[in-house]
Amino acid sequence: MSEAVPVPKKRPKHGRSVQLNPAKVTEVMNGRGLSVEALANRSLKSVGTINNVLAGHAVYRTTALPIAEALGISLDVLLAGASSQNIVSTIHEYLVDEVLTDWQTASNGLRFQVCRLRHLELDRSARGKRFDLRDLATDEEQRCRTWIKRHPNVCETLNGHPNIIRNITAFHDPTENFYWVIDEWVDGELLMRKIGGQQFDQLLAKQLMLDLARGLQALNEQGIIRRELNPASVLIRHADGRAVLTEFELAKLIDRGPTVSTEECPVDPYRAGEANSDDVDRRADIFSWSRIAIHALLGKLPDSGEERELLDTVSIPPSIRDLLLRACAVLRSDRPDSMQDITSAIEKWEVQ
Secondary structure, three states: OEEEEEOOOOOOHHHOEEOOOHHHHHHHHHHHOOOHHHHHHHHOOOHHHHHHHHOOOOEEHHHHHHHHHHHOOOHHHHHOOOOOOOEEEEEOOEEEEEEOOOOEEOOOOOEEEEEEEEEOOOOOEEEEEEEEOOOOOHHHHHHHHHHHOHHHHHHHHOOOOOOEOOEEEEEEEOOOOEEEEEEEOOOEEEHHHHOOOOOOOHHHHHHHHHHHHHHHHHHHHOOEEOOOOOHHHEEEEOOOOOEEEOOOOOOEEOOOOOOOOOOOOOOOOOOOHHHHOOOOOOHHHHHHHHHHHHHHHHOOOOOOOOHHHHHOOOOOOHHHHHHHHHHOOOOHHHOOOOHHHHHHHHHOOOOO
8 A cells, every 4th residue: 555654854954955845836837837848848857857846755955946937936835835754655565766757648548657666675676657547437447457457467477588577566556546567677778768860780670679579479479469569668678788578558468358448549650550459460569570670770760661762771681671571561461470480580680
């Protein structure tokens, strides 16, 4: 159960540490029509800093003042009503150490936020993903819980695979009506931050393509379709540069009912056209794999149908180019039949 645990007060150095009232900050942001990103830009602070303020974490006065100025309000007003103690949010045996993202919405409508957690007793971090179930009708909440539980179920099925994240636990927090999914902490960064605007050399591209293919192949062999893999759901470990697949809430477990909502999915240039329906198979994963691979090789993601001309400018074997072009075909009947075919072909690629 989530609870507020008072931390012993430390005497602030020169009175520099303050805690803003999250409710007042939110109220002013709403009144000004400011998002977290907009306030971060105005105050020249990071999105993470603004999220931590909204989570009730103490900050230095030198950080709080620019935020107050960006909101156009006195710092004293934002301090009013804030706790005199530094209140730290905990969930079970974990401390919410840092809020890493703003609230995001998945293609099926699930609203979530990613946090870095720290174990209260052990020197161990974890990746926590909290899903907002507040304000949902009972049937909607139950449907969302079913989707969320797919992630730990998939992780358990592939437990120990080097390209699949390891899940620790998942549970409902009735106090705030969040559903938490807690995974191992991967010391790395999202692929979407590494892939933007910079071409991977052939060796790095081959390793990425193999890691993704092996992870997807393992999923497919267990009757699981990842369905809409993209760079925002792939972590790259700092230690060895290997790719780790995560975010399996939208994975489709064959013969176990629908995965996505009936509402139209937002546009995702890495997702196969058929992936937002229930008539989907492993060839949807092949499409996503190819689009990520092409992005890495080119340093940019071309529009669908423009891949051939741009791949001709990259020094890769013709067999790899042809494989990528087949894999990103709009018609799934034109794509390779399995990730096994792709893995075998990439393994034979001798990078010069």
